[in-house]
Amino acid sequence: MKTKDIIRNGLWDQNVVLAQILGMCPTMALTSTATNGLGMGLATTAVLVVSNMAVSSVRGVVTEQVRIPVFIAIIATIVTLVDLGLNAWMHDLYKVLGLYIALIVANCAILGRAEAFACKNGVLASGADGLFMGLGFTAALTSIGVVREIIGSGTLFSQASLLLGPHFAFLETRVLPGYGGTLMMILPPGGFLTLGLLLAVRRRIEMRRDARHCGGVVAQASHCGA
Amino acid sequence: MNVAALREGISYQGVLLALFSTLTAAALVVANGFTAPAIHTAEEQDLEASLRQVLPAGFNDNNLLTDVVRVKDSTGQDVEVHRASKGGTQQGAVFKTSSVGYAGPIVVLVGISRDGAVQGVRVLRHAETPGLGDKIEVAKSGWVHAFEGKALSNARWLVKKDGGDFDQFAGATITPRGVVKAVKEALEFHQANHAAIYAAH
Numbered sequence: 001m002k003t004k005d006i007i008r009n010g011l012w013d014q015n016v017v018l019a020q021i022l023g024m025c026p027t028m029a030l031t032s033t034a035t036n037g038l039g040m041g042l043a044t045t046a047v048l049v050v051s052n053m054a055v056s057s058v059r060g061v062v063t064e065q066v067r068i069p070v071f072i073a074i075i076a077t078i079v080t081l082v083d084l085g086l087n088a089w090m091h092d093l094y095k096v097l098g099l100y101i102a103l104i105v106a107n108c109a110i111l112g113r114a115e116a117f118a119c120k121n122g123v124l125a126s127g128a129d130g131l132f133m134g135l136g137f138t139a140a141l142t143s144i145g146v147v148r149e150i151i152g153s154g155t156l157f158s159q160a161s162l163l164l165g166p167h168f169a170f171l172e173t174r175v176l177p178g179y180g181g182t183l184m185m186i187l188p189p190g191g192f193l194t195l196g197l198l199l200a201v202r203r204r205i206e207m208r209r210d211a212r213h214c215g216g217v218v219a220q221a222s223h224c225g226a
Numbered sequence: 227m228n229v230a231a232l233r234e235g236i237s238y239q240g241v242l243l244a245l246f247s248t249l250t251a252a253a254l255v256v257a258n259g260f261t262a263p264a265i266h267t268a269e270e271q272d273l274e275a276s277l278r279q280v281l282p283a284g285f286n287d288n289n290l291l292t293d294v295v296r297v298k299d300s301t302g303q304d305v306e307v308h309r310a311s312k313g314g315t316q317q318g319a320v321f322k323t324s325s326v327g328y329a330g331p332i333v334v335l336v337g338i339s340r341d342g343a344v345q346g347v348r349v350l351r352h353a354e355t356p357g358l359g360d361k362i363e364v365a366k367s368g369w370v371h372a373f374e375g376k377a378l379s380n381a382r383w384l385v386k387k388d389g390g391d392f393d394q395f396a397g398a399t400i401t402p403r404g405v406v407k408a409v410k411e412a413l414e415f416h417q418a419n420h421a422a423i424y425a426a427h
Contacts, residue, residue, distance in 0.1 A: 066239045070246050077250040088264035183357040
């Protein structure tokens with residue numbers, strides 16, 4: 001598979017959240033602020049890259065019958081390593097994300113990529129797939145977080161310096177001064193509403209693009225689907 | 227027997243699983259050994275920083291982490307009490323209490339002077355509704371500062387709605403009620419166990 005396709009699939013065509021609708025637990029639980037979404041996305045990306053490469057490098061040894069337990073053991077180990085590392089060296093961030101790091105194991109996007117890509121492709125290609133799938137996931141989570149945070153609390157990237165270091169304190173802005181916030185957007189329903197909205201936006205862009213490709217050309221209509 | 231046939235055999239699968247379990251377990255043991263000291267340090271710094279928050283600056287000059295006594299509360303549970311002293315004189319104590327809020331337990335850390343006045347209160351853990359009940363966090367509002375200087379004798383330990391001295395929030399009464407109860411219980415515990423808390427080592 002060409003690198004261009006890997007990038008395109010990860011970021012848009014097969015975006016974990018917006019196209020595959022996978023990993024809904026972190027998507028709902030950790031997007032009440034843009035910073036949380038970004039942090040969870042980056043942690044998941046790190047796990048995805050390493051787990052994809054690990055799975056790919058043992059794909060010749062592991063048999064069909066026991067592949068799932070082996071993959072899960074690999075993924076669980078990597079997640080635990082990330083958990084320990086964050087707790088030891090990025091303790092402030094760990095206090096924000098700590099509860100959810102362990103849940104990355106259960107993010108079906110990770111096992112999904114191991115099954116769909118890493119166990120059939122080379123180590124480098126699998127690493128790239130993990131990276132761009134992860135970045136696509138991060139972009140989706142951050143977008144949902146941006147919408148929820150602005151409407152929900154009137155701020156943007158609050159506590160970003162905790163995640164990215166003091167140099168990024170400038171990201172922390174109060175978008176709507178004097179705005180008290182809309183509680184529902186921070187609570188779980190806000191996650192569903194925002195996800196639905198973004199899915200609709202994505203669908204609209206896709207439809208526009210298809211319409212442009214096929215606009216009025218009857219002969220090509222077959223590949224555009226019904 | 228060729229390799230392809232061997233791979234299909236049950237023993238190959240068993241050995242493979244055992245191998246991977248051993249490898250991953252070994253990786254975790256190594257990583258745990260590697261990170262344990264850093265995690266321990268980070269947690270101690272965390273605890274120290276929060277202990278310091280509930281005492282006024284210059285209140286004590288001892289190490290709060292090491293001057294600890296364990297005192298049993300009325301339910302028989304051990305409470306870890308960190309004692310503050312200055313120049314060898316005991317000034318007060320810091321410890322955790324908890325009560326039930328709107329959505330599960332609220333854990334608060336209370337600093338109390340030896341004569342029974344609250345020096346500071348911080349909510350360490352809660353699961354209250356974001357935007358309503360979370361005003362008990364010092365990062366969200368200054369509400370917890372209302373406890374400072376209050377003692378059992380100079381305040382009515384209820385929220386205003388129940389005839390006491392402490393504000394409730396619009397839309398959230400159960401949460402502040404829980405915090406007020408926790409702080410009151412801390413003061414009662416401090417009074418009842420005064421001798422045990424300030425006993426010499």
